[in-house]
Amino acid sequence: MRVAVLKGGRSLERAVSLRSGARVEEALRSLGHEAVGLDADPSLAQRLKDERPDVVFIALHGPGGEDGTIQELLEILGLPYCGPGVAACVRCMDKVLAKHEMRAAGVPTADWVAFNSTAFSELGAAEVIDDIEERIGLPFVVKPAAQGSSLGVKFVSNRDEVPEALIAALSYADRVLIERYIAGQELAVSVVDGEPLPIVEAVPKDEDFFNFEARYEIGRTEYICPAKLSAEEETAVRDAALRTWSALGLEGFARVDLILAEPPDDAATPDPQVLEVNAIPGLTDTSLMPIAAEAAGVAFDQLVERIVQLALKRRSASIPS
Amino acid sequence: MRDLMEITARPDVISLAGGLPDLSTFPPESFAARMTRVAYESTEEALQYGPTEGFGKTKACILEVMAAENMHPDIDDVTVTTGGQQAIDLIAKTLVDPGDPVICEAPTYPGAVPVFSSYEAETHQVEMDGDGMRIDLLEDLLERLAADGQRPKFIYSVPNFQNPAGVTLSLERRRRLVELARERELLIVEDNPYGLLRFEGDHLPPLYQLDGGDYVLYVGTFSKILSPGIRLGWCVTPPPVTKKIVLGKQASDLCTSSLTQYFTHEWFAEEPWQDYVREVTQIYRSRRDVMLESLARFFPPQASWTEPAGGLFVWATLPDYINTTDLLAKALGQNVAFVPGEAAYLDGRGTASMRLNFSGSPEEQIREGVRRIGAVVSEQVELYETITGEHARPALSGRGVDPEEDTAELEEPAATVLPLRKPR
Numbered sequence: 122m123r124v125a126v127l128k129g130g131r132s133l134e135r136a137v138s139l140r141s142g143a144r145v146e147e148a149l150r151s152l153g154h155e156a157v158g159l160d161a162d163p164s165l166a167q168r169l170k171d172e173r174p175d176v177v178f179i180a181l182h183g184p185g186g187e188d189g190t191i192q193e194l195l196e197i198l199g200l201p202y203c204g205p206g207v208a209a210c211v212r213c214m215d216k217v218l219a220k221h222e223m224r225a226a227g228v229p230t231a232d233w234v235a236f237n238s239t240a241f242s243e244l245g246a247a248e249v250i251d252d253i254e255e256r257i258g259l260p261f262v263v264k265p266a267a268q269g270s271s272l273g274v275k276f277v278s279n280r281d282e283v284p285e286a287l288i289a290a291l292s293y294a295d296r297v298l299i300e301r302y303i304a305g306q307e308l309a310v311s312v313v314d315g316e317p318l319p320i321v322e323a324v325p326k327d328e329d330f331f332n333f334e335a336r337y338e339i340g341r342t343e344y345i346c347p348a349k350l351s352a353e354e355e356t357a358v359r360d361a362a363l364r365t366w367s368a369l370g371l372e373g374f375a376r377v378d379l380i381l382a383e384p385p386d387d388a389a390t391p392d393p394q395v396l397e398v399n400a401i402p403g404l405t406d407t408s409l410m411p412i413a414a415e416a417a418g419v420a421f422d423q424l425v426e427r428i429v430q431l432a433l434k435r436r437s438a439s440i441p442s
Numbered sequence: 443m444r445d446l447m448e449i450t451a452r453p454d455v456i457s458l459a460g461g462l463p464d465l466s467t468f469p470p471e472s473f474a475a476r477m478t479r480v481a482y483e484s485t486e487e488a489l490q491y492g493p494t495e496g497f498g499k500t501k502a503c504i505l506e507v508m509a510a511e512n513m514h515p516d517i518d519d520v521t522v523t524t525g526g527q528q529a530i531d532l533i534a535k536t537l538v539d540p541g542d543p544v545i546c547e548a549p550t551y552p553g554a555v556p557v558f559s560s561y562e563a564e565t566h567q568v569e570m571d572g573d574g575m576r577i578d579l580l581e582d583l584l585e586r587l588a589a590d591g592q593r594p595k596f597i598y599s600v601p602n603f604q605n606p607a608g609v610t611l612s613l614e615r616r617r618r619l620v621e622l623a624r625e626r627e628l629l630i631v632e633d634n635p636y637g638l639l640r641f642e643g644d645h646l647p648p649l650y651q652l653d654g655g656d657y658v659l660y661v662g663t664f665s666k667i668l669s670p671g672i673r674l675g676w677c678v679t680p681p682p683v684t685k686k687i688v689l690g691k692q693a694s695d696l697c698t699s700s701l702t703q704y705f706t707h708e709w710f711a712e713e714p715w716q717d718y719v720r721e722v723t724q725i726y727r728s729r730r731d732v733m734l735e736s737l738a739r740f741f742p743p744q745a746s747w748t749e750p751a752g753g754l755f756v757w758a759t760l761p762d763y764i765n766t767t768d769l770l771a772k773a774l775g776q777n778v779a780f781v782p783g784e785a786a787y788l789d790g791r792g793t794a795s796m797r798l799n800f801s802g803s804p805e806e807q808i809r810e811g812v813r814r815i816g817a818v819v820s821e822q823v824e825l826y827e828t829i830t831g832e833h834a835r836p837a838l839s840g841r842g843v844d845p846e847e848d849t850a851e852l853e854e855p856a857a858t859v860l861p862l863r864k865p866r
Binding site: 131133135136238241242247250272273283284285287288289290291292293 | 448449452763764765768769771772774818822824825826828829830831
């Protein structure tokens with residue numbers, strides 16, 4: 122089979138994407154497929170037309186690759202592709218939209234407010250910062266609304282840090298999300314075709330907040346898989362992830378990041394809070410989804426093969442008989 | 443940040459991030475002629491391994507370059523290295539054990555940061571002002587270290603047109619630094635890649651010349667006066683250190699490329715190498731001028747920057763509330779790049795500064811690049827003022843990196859809603 126692997130691109134996560142893509146290509150070749158690595162640049166559409174792959178593996182992260190743009194292009198070209206469809210990608214990449222969808226579907230997600238920079242410049246939103254603080258409570262997390270990774274994510278523990286955090290987050294996107302900080306276990310549930318893989322727990326080694334670099338540098342974060350959870354907690358976390366999967370209309374594969382809030386007392390029922398969904402999760406050798414697959418006894422090659430088969434299956438299902 | 447830096451290499455990005463010399467005027471016919479001669483006359487030698495410490499002929503070229511700055515070391519003290527970078531690495535490898543204190547400037551050469559880190563040096567950075575490293579602060583630091591029973595393994599300094607700050611160590615401070623090294627029997631590592639690239643003002647004697655090579659280890663390179671692609675640098679060290687450095691080099695790469703050493707011999711024998719240096723210096727001077735003009739025109743009044751009298755870099759400092767690593771993400775959206783200041787520190791400082799290179803881009807690109815960066819900075823400043831209701835005072839007109847000036851400015855009471863400085 123001829124598989125085009127899309128990687129690189131123009132997003133800030135280019136370097137990570139190149140690593141994900143290279144690893145996928147290697148896996149495809151070891152499976153006996155023909156892998157054609159394509160950097161997502163202005164020649165991409167033409168090259169896809171020339172190459173006519175049987176299926177496209179999207180290993181792009183961040184805006185452009187994970188936000189429905191490339192998916193739309195592949196729909197137009199009539200090429201089957203791996204991972205979620207256009208609408209689900211749009212919902213996942215816009216963290217604000219995703220949270221609205223989740224809340225509407227009853228998926229637990231931390232309280233938030235969202236702003237774009239014009240709210241400050243044209244609507245005097247600075248006046249309501251105190252109100253936000255009151256409503257969300259300190260500490261909180263400021264995030265760009267449209268970045269896949271933790272780039273630009275700032276942890277705010279006191280009022281003085283608010284302007285800097287807003288300015289930093291607004292460097293990455295026009296809109297920011299201010300989200301209540303929930304102390305607890307950081308968990309990631311990778312889901313393949315509606316089936317959750319073992320849950321991964323991320324334990325940052327010495328950062329006060331899980332930052333972008335820590336996520337991709339070997340040794341700075343410890344990953345535990347399966348996560349240390351009681352049976353009850355595990356069920357609650359999986360349930361939240363699967364409800365998110367349905368609420369956002371995901372297909373193929375995706376990763377749901379959530380926090381299992383510290384219980385107020387021993388009798389409390391588990392309280393998982395979904396933070397965000399990665400429509401194209403990282404596939405590097407330090408990424409969480411491959412770790413989860415391995416814990417389930419699924420080698421990276423097999424994971425890639427399964428993802429490719431799902432794309433083909435979806436394709437044949439969508440062809441009118 | 444490393445991942446962001448990778449994007450700066452995209453062809454559509456105007457990169458003021460690199461430290462690249464301009465090679466657009468390098469004469470192709472000379473290059474071809476010199477390489478052809480190497481091919482015809484020295485095939486075997488040029489394609490063979492060479493001595494670890496470098497060919498005598500290469501060392502003769504090095505002595506010529508150093509003589510141009512009034513330094514006359516013993517040829518046996520010279521080791522040819524694979525770029526100046528390897529010289530720094532070998533010196534650190536030879537002298538530093540994990541936990542040993544090393545002193546450098548704040549900010550320091552970003553390429554030295556991973557070297558000091560990889561040998562697990564305990565690095566201390568001494569603030570600079572417009573005259574380079576503050577020797578009074580250095581003395582305080584030495585006192586503090588001594589009180590703890592510690593002595594730095596060496597003091598690393600780029601005295602001329604420092605990378606990244608663009609400032610030059612004054613003559614008075616050079617004298618005092620060398621004196622201090624003698625008094626306290628401390629080693630100085632003088633890294634001087636840019637000394638011959640002076641645009642104006644008097645040439646200042648290198649630390650090596652002032653000291654005579656007793657306490658100063660010298661690092662030089664052909665990268666900025668000939669080509670970085672040939673990977674040719676050197677160090678000058680006292681005999682016991684040289685011996686260890688040669689052993690270290692043997693372990694790391696056996697020898698520096700014979701081919702590029704042969705090319706360099708030919709270049710020095712046949713070409714007026716100083717003319718080429720003068721030519722690129724002219725180019726850099728007008729690029730520097732364009733950069734300074736553009737900064738004055740496009741950067742908001744809250745920013746300040748250094749005015750280098752030579753070299754490759756300008757160091758710009760923004761209000762404290764702007765983090766230049768985050769700003770780089772925004773700048774990349776406008777297809778322009780710089781080096782965020784924190785790359786020049788080992789302790790998380792420098793987050794409001796950036797290094798801008800003027801040697802590697804044509805004037806039009808410098809103007810456009812600075813305009814785009816200025817626009818994103820102005821946006822951040824306006825946003826901050828909108829969010830806080832504060833209108834920061836413009837930086838003082840001198841716009842040098844004088845910390846005292848900065849302090850004076852901060853003492854000025856402003857109608858702050860929120861403090862300017864975030865506690866670190």
